[in-house]
Amino acid sequence: MTQKMNQLRLIIPDAKQGKVLKTCVRCRQHKTKCDAITTNPFPCSHCFKKNLSCKLDMVTTKRTTHTNVVNNEVYEKLTNEVEDLKVVLDKLIERRNNMVKLLIQRGAAIQKENMTPSVSQIQSCIQTPEDIPMTPTITASPTSDAFVISTNKSVAPIALTHKQAHILFNNYESNFNKYLPIFPDEFFTSLDLVKFNQENELLFWCIVFTSYLNNPIPNCSDNYKVLAEHIKSLVVEKCWFQTPRSVYVISSLLILTTWPIPNNSGKIGDHLAIKFISTMKSLSYQFGLHKLEFIDEFSHKTKMNISKDINLNNLIRERIYKFININSNYWLISLGLSNNNYNGFTQDYIINKSSNIDIYKDTSPCDHYINSMLKISMIQAKLNENMNVLLNDTNESIMMMPNQINTTKLINFNMFEIILNDLSKMLGKHDYLDNLISVSIEYSKLQLFIYSLSQSDITILEYKKYITKIVNCSFTILTLVKDLQFNQLPAYYKLPIEFSLLILIRIFKSPILNSYSDYQFVKNLINQFYKIIFSDSKWRFINSKLAKIVSKFDKLDNLFIIDKMKDVNGNPSFFLVNKMKNYLCFSLNYELIWLIFERERSDKMDEQSKGNKVINWDTFGISDDNYDFINYIKSNESVFI
Structure with missing residues (x-):
């Protein structure tokens, strides 16, 4: 060793x-x-x-002569660049000083200078065909008795006297505020219109715009068209070009989604309600409306107070936050969009507490109405999400067998029908806007039953039972709204009325009903709904797209519609909705437009081809020897009386 x-x-x-x-x-x-x-x-x-x-x-650290040479070259180059930058910086500073001196000299020479127009005005001038400069904008002075809006230079300005503005605000308080109670009583009684217009211009004109709807002063319909263009520009200016600092901005957008600006565009993305809802949600989180107990942490630079009473302030802000969610659910469902946000959450503390706890408490009739509408809108959202999972090709539905999907659909039909019936019994105890709550529940049932119109494994007899339920729901809605003025109604009324009209027209133009008397009953309902919506010819432009769909679909040949009723394999089918299977509330609208498009694209059928077309009437539960009934269906009777 x-x-x-x-x-x-x-x-x-x-x-x-x-x-x-x-x-x-x-x-x-x-x-x-x-x-x-x-x-x-x-x-x-x-x-x-x-x-x-x-x-x-x-x-080892090897330092060679070559490395030292390279380093010296880099140091020398950097030194030269720094010296050059110093020279450039000195020139920039000298130039800036000269510009400041020049501006001071010009400012002293010109004391009165017109202000630069806003971005929205510049953008409007680009769109106008005029080549000459526009005249200066007329603005209302504090001592003047007129209120003027001219944010959109492509249309004429709107001017109101103090008396007209007072009439319009009183009209809004009497006929519109009850549907959207986000202002305290003192708001209208102690309101200085001149000061309010200066501080909250957007809300001022939104109230005026909405109040036009039931004609409190002359020429309301003409002024409504023009004011709509001004408000579009004003919203862009106040919500996008400027930073919103007041809760009144959210109140303005709530009004514009409850009584929406007319939209006749075919693109969902162009619908202003979607843009306004997105903006409202963002502002509500920025202002801390979802954290009322800690709202001081969010509102250092915002005007959050509506009333001098702190408790009333919290109540009003909470109502605003609830209505944001109500309007969001109604519009997103109606337009066929998902109401789930990107976090995966659709509710929060205030929403859950209001719809599941406060709704059972002895609250004021107004707050009970709001909590009831919130509860109904949440059920609608859950209903549509559940049914969309079953009808669309999602990860869950792909793993299920066809019989499992069909069984789950039927279970959901029965479950939500029971929930809505129980909800109707529970919420029908208060007098405040009972009709609106009942209409909303019937509208939820229509949304449920519309999913039954799509492909599923049921017989024609079972299918006709759902058709009967749809007709009964529509009749109930008609009974509740027939004495109301349509233009004055909020979206919570208008959407069910328009939806019922489209469903009934689709049913009337199909061989699904059992008898001639059933067709006459449905036809009578259609005409009553149509009369409610288009009772005033001056306001027909608000629903021009709906009128176009109804008019063109009524002219379609029944045999052409029946020929298009086929399943995915091309076989005859009795289901009324075939083209789209997800978010069927909107796809019903799409189905009608698609049939109109197909008819206009194809060549017109001559009389011989019509007579030779073979239809298996047994598919629709109609006997081949029932000639009178078959001839009635072939007669293409108009939906209008």
Whole structure:
């Protein structure tokens, strides 16, 4: 052993070549603990056991003449660049000082200078065909008795006298505020219109815009069209170009989604309600409306107070937050969009508490109405999400067998029908806007039953039972709204009325009903709904798109519609909705438009082709020898009386 140790020695390299480490080469390569320093002058334990030479590792740092030359060149180049930058910076500072002096001289020479027009005005001038400069904008002075809006230069300005504005605000308080109770009583009684217009211009004109709907002053319909263009520009200016600082901005957007600006565009993305809802939600979180107990942490630079009473302030702000969710659910469902946000959450503390706890408490009739509408809208959202999962090709539905999907659909039909019936019994105890709550429940049932119109594994007899339920729901809605003025109604009324009209027209133009009397009953309902919506010819432009769909679909040949009723394999089918299977509330609208499009695209059928078309009437539960009934269906009777 001694002889072996005498033969093996620890080799320590020359320190001049680099830094000598405390670990030998072998231990460093194998990443093991080295005790060479302790065993010196003998090898480390690992090298001794292996009978290997042990040499301490080292790190060499080679500095060559070439490296020094390169470094010197880099230093010299950087020094030159810094000197050049100093020269440029001195010139910029001198130029800036000269510009400041020049501006001061011009400012002293010109004391009265017109302000630069806003971005929205500039944008409007780009769109106008006029080549000459526009005249200065007329604005209302505090001592004037007129209120003027001219934010959109492509249309004429709107001017109101103080008396007209007072009439319009009183009209809004009497006929509209009850549907959207987000202002306290003192708001209208102690309101200085001139000061309010200066501080909250958007809300002022939104109230005026909405109040036009039931004609409190002359020329309301014409002014409504023009004011709509001004408000679109004003919303862009106040909500996008400027930073909103007041809760009144959210109140304005709530009004514009409850009594929406007319939209006749075919693109869902162009619908203003979607843009306003997105903005409202963002502002509500920025202002802290979802954290009422900690709202001071959110509102350092915002005007959050509506009343001098702190408790009333919290109540009103909570109502605003609830209506944001109500309007969001109604519009997103109606337009066939998902109401789930990107976090995966659709509810929060205030929403859950209001719809599941406060709704059972003895609250004021107004708050009970709001909580009831919130509860109904949440059920609608859950209903549509559940049914969409079953009808669309989602991860869950792909893994299910066809019989499982059909069974789950029927279970959901029965479950939500029971929930809505129980809800109707529970919420029908208060007098405040009972009709609106009942209409909303019937509207929810229509949304449920519309899913039954799509493809499923049921018989024609079972299918006709759902058709009967749809007709009964529509009749109930008609009974509740027939004495109301349509233009004055909020979206919670208008959407069910328009939806009922479209469903009934689709049913009337199909061979699904059982008898001639059933068709006459449905036809009578259609005409009553149509009369409610289009009772005033001056306001027909609000629903021009709906009128176009009804008029063109009524002219379609029944045999053409029946020929298009086929399943995915091209076989005859009695289901009324075939083209779209997800978010069927909107796809019913799409189905009608698609049939109109197909008819206009195809060549007109001549009389011979009509007579020779073979239809299997047994598919629709109609006997082939029932000639009178078949001839009635072929007669293409108009939906209008």
